[in-house]
Amino acid sequence: xxxxxxxxxxxxxxxxxxxxxxxxxxxxxxxxxxxxxxxxxxxxxxxxxxxxxxxxxxxxxxxxxxxxxxxxxxxxxxxxxxxxxxxxxxxxxxxxxxxxxxxxxxxxxxxxxxxxxxxxxxxxxxxxxxxxxxxxxxxx
Amino acid sequence: xxxxxxxxxxxxxxxxxxxxxxxxxxxxxxxxxxxxxxxxxxxxxxxxxxxxxxxxxxxxxxxxxxxxxxxxxxxxxxxxxxxxxxxxxxxxxxxxxxxxxxxxxxxxxxxxxxxxxxxxxxxxxxxxxxxxxxxxxxxx
DNA sequence: CGGGATCCTTCTTGATACTG
DNA sequence: CAGTATCAAGAAGGATCCCG
Numbered sequence: 001x002x003x004x005x006x007x008x009x010x011x012x013x014x015x016x017x018x019x020x021x022x023x024x025x026x027x028x029x030x031x032x033x034x035x036x037x038x039x040x041x042x043x044x045x046x047x048x049x050x051x052x053x054x055x056x057x058x059x060x061x062x063x064x065x066x067x068x069x070x071x072x073x074x075x076x077x078x079x080x081x082x083x084x085x086x087x088x089x090x091x092x093x094x095x096x097x098x099x100x101x102x103x104x105x106x107x108x109x110x111x112x113x114x115x116x117x118x119x120x121x122x123x124x125x126x127x128x129x130x131x132x133x134x135x136x137x138x139x140x
Numbered sequence: 141x142x143x144x145x146x147x148x149x150x151x152x153x154x155x156x157x158x159x160x161x162x163x164x165x166x167x168x169x170x171x172x173x174x175x176x177x178x179x180x181x182x183x184x185x186x187x188x189x190x191x192x193x194x195x196x197x198x199x200x201x202x203x204x205x206x207x208x209x210x211x212x213x214x215x216x217x218x219x220x221x222x223x224x225x226x227x228x229x230x231x232x233x234x235x236x237x238x239x240x241x242x243x244x245x246x247x248x249x250x251x252x253x254x255x256x257x258x259x260x261x262x263x264x265x266x267x268x269x270x271x272x273x274x275x276x277x278x279x280x
Numbered sequence: 281c282g283g284g285a286t287c288c289t290t291c292t293t294g295a296t297a298c299t300g
Numbered sequence: 301c302a303g304t305a306t307c308a309a310g311a312a313g314g315a316t317c318c319c320g
Contacts, residue, residue, distance in 0.1 A: 119213030
């Protein structure tokens with residue numbers, strides 16, 4: 001089962017390989033998509049459960065993220081027309097397949113975030129990659 | 141030498157697991173970081189080579205991305221004080237280790253971008269994940 | 281050639297208020 | 301409970317000018 005879609009169309013080749021990298025990055029690179037997916041990896045959740053599980057997200061962003069994910073077929077939305085309205089969100093097979101790739105990234109972050117942190121701290125001292133920090137405050 | 145750094149500090153546990161996910165996403169989630177890294181995966185390149193290899197990037201963004209990557213220790217910058225100024229950028233071991241994780245994502249994108257595209261197209265017809273109004277023309 | 285500084289426009293995001 | 305609609309602030313990105 002799962003992705004029984006047969007790739008029979010002309011959709012396998014890309015003119016520019018950088019094109020679909022940007023494509024996927026635009027999808028999962030926004031602030032809340034990855035967190036939403038990883039939160040839903042445990043199982044289906046309701047709107048309010050998601051909002052509680054992702055501290056700091058606003059209902060606007062949650063709704064938007066959910067819609068985008070649903071539109072792309074990464075999650076399903078099930079609304080129960082009960083007296084207390086209830087809507088449940090769940091990952092599709094496609095969505096679950098993304099977890100794998102995301103976890104590789106998460107794993108990398110878990111392994112190397114210390115190095116990055118210390119590298120950045122060292123750069124502050126040597127002034128290596130300093131963009132324009134400590135310059136002033138009248139930039140904008 | 142490489143990454144002979146021994147993880148001996150207290151930097152392995154995180155208060156919130158969502159914290160460092162956002163951390164790494166903020167790092168590689170911006171528009172050009174991943175493309176820059178993947179471009180540099182072939183070997184060291186000069187500033188102008190990078191700009192040519194990443195169509196659409198401005199010198200502002202290239203410089204900024206390069207600085208951030210250097211600051212985090214993912215790339216190295218080598219300036220040659222020659223008559224025609226030349227600067228070469230190269231991935232560090234840390235940077236190369238990221239390629240692996242990135243490739244998992246790229247691989248996922250390559251495998252499923254067709255599904256996503258058709259799912260999105262189908263949603264347009266049924267009006268599933270429609271954000272706001274029939275924008276139709278400016279959806280992407 | 282490489283890049284710093286600045287201006288300006290667009291996109292993103294969060295807060296708020298209202299609806300079903 | 302589960303959204304929708306609108307507004308304002310801020311960040312991101314691009315274009316341009318200038319310098320070493």
